[in-house]
Amino acid sequence: MxxxxxxxxxxxxxxxxxxxxxxxxxxxxxxxxxxxxxxxxxxxxxxxxxxxxxxxxxxxxxxxxxxxxxxxxxxxxxxxxxxxxxxxxxxxxxxxxxxxxxxxxxxxxxxxxxxxxxxxxxxxxxxxxxxxxxxxxxxxxxxxxxxxxxxxxxxxxxxxxxxxxxxxxxxxxxxxxxxxxxxxxxxxxLHTQYFDKMEQKLEQRSALLEEPVHARVPRNSFIFLDINRYERKKNHALALHSLRLLGNMLPTLDFKRCRLIIAGGYDTRCLENVEHYAELEKITAELKLQDHVVLLRSPTDEEKCSLLYACHCLLYTPENEHFGIVPLEGMYFCKPVVALNSGGPTETIVHTSTGFLCDKEEQSFGAAMYQLFRDDQLRIKMGELGRKRVQQKFSxxxxxxxxxxxxxxxxxxxxxxx
Missing domain, CATH: 3.40.50.2000 (Glycogen Phosphorylase B;)
Structure with missing residues (x-):
């Protein structure tokens, strides 16, 4: 037809x-x-x-x-x-x-x-x-x-x-x-065939010890990734405040390893994109997180896959998101997902199994981020279960x-x- x-x-x-x-x-x-x-x-x-x-x-x-x-x-x-x-x-x-x-x-x-x-x-x-x-x-x-x-x-x-x-x-x-x-x-x-091909390429690059995921992200960094358009309703500020709280919970040397990459769709024709990007830069400066935060605009598909492959944890901050495809992408790349306990993510993420469903406050988000930073075995297990869930329920x-x-x-x- x-x-x-x-x-x-x-x-x-x-x-x-x-x-x-x-x-x-x-x-x-x-x-x-x-x-x-x-x-x-x-x-x-x-x-x-x-x-x-x-x-x-x-x-x-x-x-x-x-x-x-x-x-x-x-x-x-x-x-x-x-x-x-x-x-x-x-x-x-x-x-x-x-x-x-x-x-x-x-x-x-x-x-x-x-x-x-x-x-x-x-x-x-x-x-x-x-x-x-x-x-x-x-x-x-x-x-x-x-x-x-x-x-x-x-x-x-x-x-x-x-x-x-x-x-x-x-x-x-x-x-x-x-x-x-x-x-x-x-x-x-997800068009999983494409993700599989990209994953193979990224594994080959990793084996060759090519350049890091971003110039401002050292190789030994623990990367939290937040992917969503630069819109206020996407609540990127929650990720920033949660990272600041995590910094207060961790020893200084441990927190030096932490990086938050916010990768958002950005269109110069959209005034809110331009304004909100500037607002996030201001919040980052106010929280003194300039050395820990990278704001990327409109990454390509290849760049997004590279970020998903390199990160250790995916943050998903919108409230009452009707579905949200990004958590599926994160789970397929074997990453635990920390999201708000509302909307579509409650149907894709299994709490304490493939990630954490949190309250809309930095204390809840920060606690989940702390747990995943501290427990490598838990993070790896959640990632593996997340990929299986996508393959079984959202193929x-x-x-x-x-x-x-x-x-x-x-x-x-x-x-x-x-």
Whole structure:
């Protein structure tokens, strides 16, 4: 079948990694895959969208991303509507699509249903968009009201809806109370073949005693790694404060070995990325951690794998993260994960087995970091159990088979098709 992935911005993030992995899964099952997006920067994206693995068509990038420094959601919906119109009415006849996989912005769904060659629409819900503004002021709530109504109404028009975790399923049902739609849970996975190849290369480099993971990280360092976009909701500050607490708990010579590497997605077009990076630099200076902290911006896939391979422990600091693919990546590289005891990580991490699920405070995080620093045997055992858990419960083969079955069921004439 011909499957089109319709995504707002093919940058670097968890949602983008999911759609790329879904595309890889369906391609391996014999489907013809293409991408349609509002923005694609070949220097700021996952390599599969830039190296020719998938054809990528960009439309509507000339439309504004904001008006008067505001109205981001309105502009995002407008840009996605433009892309949906292109897919429905202006795409060349020879490129007619059987299934459209869309996510993040559901306003495109009714437009796709009006297409000349009516494709089936699969919507993947990472998290209800309207909850991002739930704590906003009165004016923003009024501005968001019609957008929120559109989100609920248009998601219900999809032929099939998937969510990324049981946590998101509960939030979906609590948020969209007027919908009769009951989504299925499809956990994201990892394209493990790629990680296996990268691991082999990194093992060879390690055997040759090549350069350290970073110029500011000595070879004998104990590395804590924090991977997430430079956004305030990702709570990188918790990792910094926890490291400071760890420094107060350890002897000076031991703490000299400790390094925290924060590797985050960074886009100069996003004001919050720029501001928050500067905020983290300021916090690092205030806590006197300049010799212990490295802030990296938008690492490549290869650089990220190198960091995962070299680190001793992965920190995951967002609260109520709807799923979180990074803990799976860490566990697959045999690293224990220290995360908040909320959201998707409670479904991926087994407390005291593959890592620690902690309270949202540096005392809890710092205690887990201290335990892993002090106990090499525990750290190694947790890492091994983490890799086994990913292989058994979140394998790429199971993910590919499940998604392939969903797409096949959307074929006209299928008993499960509406």
């Amino acid at each position: 011909r499957v089109l992935f319709l995504h707002p911005d093919l940058g670097i993030g968890g949602a983008e990694r999911l759609v790329v992995d879904a595309a890889l899964a369906l391609k391996e099952r014999g489907h013809e895959i293409s991408f349609l997006t509002n923005h694609h920067d070949s220097l700021h994206c996952f390599k599969e969208t830039a190296d020719g693995t998938f054809p990528v068509c960009v439309v509507g990038d000339w439309l504004p991303r904001r008006l008067f420094g505001r109205f981001y959601a309105f502009c995002a919906y407008l840009r996605m509507l433009y892309a949906a119109c292109y897919a429905s009415f202006f795409m060349p006849q020879r490129e007619q699509i059987d299934v459209v996989f869309c996510d993040l912005i559901s306003v495109c769904v009714p437009v796709l249903r009006l297409a000349r060659h009516r494709p089936r629409v699969l919507f993947y819900c990472h998290f209800p968009d309207q909850l991002l503004s739930a704590r906003a002021g009165l004016l923003k709530r009024l501005y968001r009201a019609p957008i929120n109504w559109l989100e609920e109404r248009t998601i219900g028009m999809a032929d099939k809806v998937l969510v990324n975790s049981k946590f998101t399923l509960r939030v979906f049902q609590d948020t969209f109370r007027r919908l009769n739609t009951v989504p299925d849970v499809l956990y994201p996975s 790429f083969e199971a993910f590919a088979d499940r998604l392939n079955n969903v797409v096949q069921d959307l074929q006209p004439g299928s008993k499960k098709t509406k």
